[in-house]
Amino acid sequence: MKLTERVGRGVRLTPAGQALVGYAERVMVVLDEARSALAVLKREIAGELRVAAFPSVASAVLPNTVKALQQVFPRLHIILEELEPVDGLAALRSWRADIALIDNLSTMVSAKQESIETVPLAEDVLSVALASDHPLSRKSSLSVAHLKHETWAIDSKSSVFSEFITNLCRRSGFEPRVNAQCRGFEMVGAMVASGCSVSVVPGLWLVRPQAGVAWVKLRPEVRRKIYVAFRRGERNHPAINVFLEEVVRTAGRLVT
Structure with a gap:
């Protein structure tokens, strides 16, 4: 059974391929859950955490967030990348980022997108x-x-x-x-x-x-809402949780 078919110079999913996409997302959620469970067993906040954020929120909130986490968790290596919300969400979905800061002007995470979860971070007043x-x-x-x-x-x-x-x-x-x-x-x-x-x-x-x-x-x-997005299977990952707690705390202190 073919999962893709050629269209001109490009390729698209066949109906069979489209049917499998939802199953693939659910499989990846389970794999993320397993990875998170192993991280909990280590009893240490360490390793690499990749964060994608658009420039205005990155410069306002992330330096203080990273500094606070480095002081408490010196073995947690946070890597920041400036990406616009659409690109950050794409990086999150493709496992090139672990967390993405997004806004409601650029992206909307549908309830049907089972693999992504969001937490409100701030409301930005223009x-x-x-x-x-x-x-x-x-x-x-x-x-x-x-x-x-x-x-x-x-x-x-x-x-x-x-x-x-x-x-x-x-x-x-x-x-x-x-x-x-x-x-x-x-x-x-x-x-x-x-x-x-x-x-x-x-x-x-x-x-x-x-x-x-x-x-x-x-x-x-005029307001825009800013969210922290992460893969649903990693909602219990220790590094994700400490980052969420600190970035929400920092945003609450800096953004009024």
Whole structure:
């Protein structure tokens, strides 16, 4: 019985192959459960833990999380990789990561996806970023419409986030005039601080504020939910559990 078939230059699953996918996921859950049970028997938090996270949450929360865990569990080797939520979830599903930090703008984990489990981490409130001497920086809050005549710096590294911000502008009746397509929020911040651009950025950025940038509340408020995702079969793995406890504790302290 064939499990795959050629389609043009590509390959796709046959109905038989699609039927087996669900069974394969359940088998892998059981294997993860066995691995977790062995880790419990060792009575030691040690080994390698691979964590994928998108840049804004990685820089805000993970350094303090890793530092705290290293002090208590010196034999736990945490390896971080910056990946956008969609890529982080793919890495988790393919066993290239043990934990992925994701958000609800980019990914939705369906209840049908039996192999993945999530824990709420934080709610990130988006903010308007302006030069500290910008006339609008004195406002207590701003709508996106207030920025209609400004030039924008947008983080284009995350296509999902940049598209989300562009759509916010369109729903307010205008197309943003973008003068900086940036590969990360460091450049966005530099353009904003210089007075060349404005932006709407993750509230997580305020954990490590940049000089010369003022933050103004966005009204109406826009939130994104952030989750910690892991493979369901590893819900009892000691290393996964201590990481979950510490990252939730750290986020609760840093993200308001």
